[in-house]
Amino acid sequence: MANSSRRKFLQSLTIASSTFFIKPENLLASEHRRFKEADDNLIFLFQGDSITDGNRGRNTDPNHIMGHGYAFSVASRIAADFAEKDLVFYNRGISGNKVTDLQKRWEDDTLALKPDVLSILIGINDVAAVIQKSEFAKSPEEFETIYRDILQRSRTANPQLILVLGLPFVTPVGQVKENWKQWSGELEKRGAVVQKLAGEFDAVLVDYPSVFTKACKRKEPAYWIWDGIHPTIAGHELMAREWLKQVGGRIRFLKRYKY
Structure with missing residues (x-):
C-alpha cells in the first residue's frame, strides 16, 4: 500500500472509531462496584455472538468449553494464575446473535448462571441486519x-454484579470494505449506545475499536480481523489483553495484567 493511501486509510479508521472515545470522567468515578483480593468462587460469564462463541463446545468437555477466542484467552490466564480462588467461567456466546436473541435467552443463559462478572459483546449482527435490510x-x-432491558434484569438479579460491555468493531476488509461507509456509520450508532449504557449501569467499558485502530498502524487490518468482522488469533489476543487491563480496575487481584 502506498504511503499516502495508507495514511488516508488510517485516518478513516480513526474517524470511524472516534465515537467510542472514553471520557476521562467516566474512568475516574470514585464509587464503582469492585471485588477485593479476598473474593473467591466468582463466576465469570461471557455473552455475545460468534466473536465470543469462538466455536465453543456444546457439552461439558473442558477442552473446548470456552471456545477458541478472547473469552478462552481471558479465562485460561485467570484460571491458571489464580487456581486457589476456585473461579468459574462460562461462555454462552452464540454465532449470529443480535441483541434481540440475547433478550430471548437471557433467563436461561445468563440469569440462571448467577454471574458475578458479566461480559457482553454484541452489535455487529444488528448492523448486518440493517445493511441486509x-x-x-x-x-x-x-x-x-433491548440492551437496557437485559442489563437491568441482570443488575436486579445481582445488585453487586460487575458488568463489562465491549464496543463492537469492524475494519475495512472484504465485504465490509465494499460498503465501509454504511458499516462504520451504523456501528458508530450502536457503539454510542453501548458507551451510554456503560455509564448508566456503572459498567467497565472495553474499547475494542481503539485497540484495533492502533494495531492497524503496525500491521494491515486483515492481520487482526481477517474478514472485517471476525478476529484472527492475533486479534483475539489483543481483545483479551484489553479486557484484562480494563477489568483489572475493578477486580483487585487482576491488576497484575498491565499491558
Missing part, C-alpha cells in the same frame, strides 16, 4: 431499549 433489523433506539 432484514425484517428483523432494529433501529439504534430499539437496540438501546
Whole structure:
C-alpha cells in the first residue's frame, strides 16, 4: 500500500472509531462496584455472538468449553494464575446473535448462571441486519431499549454484579470494505449506545475499536480481523489483553495484567 493511501486509510479508521472515545470522567468515578483480593468462587460469564462463541463446545468437555477466542484467552490466564480462588467461567456466546436473541435467552443463559462478572459483546449482527435490510433489523433506539432491558434484569438479579460491555468493531476488509461507509456509520450508532449504557449501569467499558485502530498502524487490518468482522488469533489476543487491563480496575487481584 502506498504511503499516502495508507495514511488516508488510517485516518478513516480513526474517524470511524472516534465515537467510542472514553471520557476521562467516566474512568475516574470514585464509587464503582469492585471485588477485593479476598473474593473467591466468582463466576465469570461471557455473552455475545460468534466473536465470543469462538466455536465453543456444546457439552461439558473442558477442552473446548470456552471456545477458541478472547473469552478462552481471558479465562485460561485467570484460571491458571489464580487456581486457589476456585473461579468459574462460562461462555454462552452464540454465532449470529443480535441483541434481540440475547433478550430471548437471557433467563436461561445468563440469569440462571448467577454471574458475578458479566461480559457482553454484541452489535455487529444488528448492523448486518440493517445493511441486509432484514425484517428483523432494529433501529439504534430499539437496540438501546433491548440492551437496557437485559442489563437491568441482570443488575436486579445481582445488585453487586460487575458488568463489562465491549464496543463492537469492524475494519475495512472484504465485504465490509465494499460498503465501509454504511458499516462504520451504523456501528458508530450502536457503539454510542453501548458507551451510554456503560455509564448508566456503572459498567467497565472495553474499547475494542481503539485497540484495533492502533494495531492497524503496525500491521494491515486483515492481520487482526481477517474478514472485517471476525478476529484472527492475533486479534483475539489483543481483545483479551484489553479486557484484562480494563477489568483489572475493578477486580483487585487482576491488576497484575498491565499491558
